[in-house]
Amino acid sequence: MGRAPCCDKAKVKRGPWSPEEDAKLKDFIDKYGTGGNWIALPQKAGLKRCGKSCRLRWLNYLRPNIKHGEFSxxxxxxxxxxxxxxxxxxxxxxxxxxxxxxxxxxxxxxxxxxxxxxxxxxxxxxxxSLNISPLPFPSFSQTTIQSAGTTTTTISSGESLVGPMHTIPIFGGEPSSSSSDGSMVECHFGGLISDSNNNWAHQRSTFHGQLWESAADHTTPLEYEIEEIKQLVSTNFIANCNNYIDESSSSRVMYY
DNA sequence: AAATTACACAACCGCCTCTTA
DNA sequence: TTAAGAGGCGGTTGTGTAATT
Structure with a gap:
């Protein structure tokens, strides 16, 4: 037995809201609030709409302080x-x-x-393939990080793939196995950093690491291991970028 | 100028979670 | 403890409009 629908679809109006309906809904909520019951609201407000539809219209369009237009x-x-x-x-x-x-x-x-x-x-x-000259951004240094007290992993510097960009990021990558028994994983990560002139550079690195636990029994990284790797590379990337920020006061970092 | 296509955004659908009796 | 109902959410679809052919 399926769930009962929240309203009789044959009896409610659907599709775009008219200005009159908007006014009715707004007036009612301004005067009485939602009453904590959206399902009962349309009848009280004199609207032939599903309660969910009213809720959506209010939250997405009618409620005060909604910001429309371009995103910054x-x-x-x-x-x-x-x-x-x-x-x-x-x-x-x-x-x-x-x-x-x-x-x-x-x-x-x-x-x-x-x-x-x-x-x-x-x-x-x-x-x-265009062999664009690298921008003067620092490449990642070889960084060793300790994970969960069990296995040492290494973040190695990847190629510097850069060109000035005036827009925003980026890319990421799912880790993939890079050894036959799945004990080593590799994933690519990156982001954009900008200099004080608002020139953006794309910085990319590759993570090579060993799984936290013996992977002899499985050939692909476990999900929680992948998440941990993501966290590590992300943290490391930000740390590197933050070092750069410290040296150049008005830089920004975006990552993904 | 009309028809077609692409795009942006509003609205709907169905599932999940939370609350309550 | 459990079932029902309402709210909330994310994915998807529908609709109006602008751009293109």
Whole structure:
């Protein structure tokens, strides 16, 4: 037996909201609030709409202080950073951007930002063969980090793949096995850093590491190992970038 | 000028979680 | 403890409009 629907779809209006409906909903909520019950609200407000539809319309469009229009570079940066960290948790990402709704951010990501990033990736790939002179950014030094007190892993410097960019990041990479028994993994990571003139450079490195536990019994990295690796390379990347920031006061870092 | 295509954004759908009785 | 209902969320679809052919 399936769940009962929240409303009778045959009796409710669907599709775009009219200005009159918007006004009714807004007036009602201004006067009485939502009453903590969206399902009952449309009837009280005199609307032939599903309660969920009213809730969505209010949250995404009618409620006060909603910000519409272009996203700023700073908002782009926050979205990219959080998407990298937590994935498509749009409501959490929206909570960090006052005035923006999860739906808005989701749409923005799917229609614009993702393509923007893909463009960067493609651009980066093409510059590899163009032999563009490296920008004066520091390459990653060989860095040794200790993981979980059990295994020493190494972050080795990757090739410096750079060219001035005035837009935002980036790319990432799933770790993959690089030894026959799966005990070693490799993943690529990177991001953009900018100098004081707002020139962006694409910095990329490769992680080679040993799994935290003996991998004799499996041929691919375990999920939690992958997550740990991601965390390590991410932390290391930021640490390197932060060193650079310290040397050049007005630099910025974006990572993904 | 009309038809087609691409794009942006609003809205819906269905599943999951939380609350409550 | 469990089942039902409501809210919340992310993925997907629908619709209007701008751009292109």
């Amino acid at each position: 570079d700073e908002e782009d940066r926050i979205i990219c950073s959080l998407f990298h960290s937590i994935g498509s948790r749009w409501s959490i990402i929206a909570a960090q951007l006052p005035g923006r709704t999860d739906n808005d951010i989701k749409n923005y990501w799917n229609t614009k930002l993702k393509k923007k990033l893909m463009g960067i990736v493609n651009l980066s790939s093409s510059t590899t």
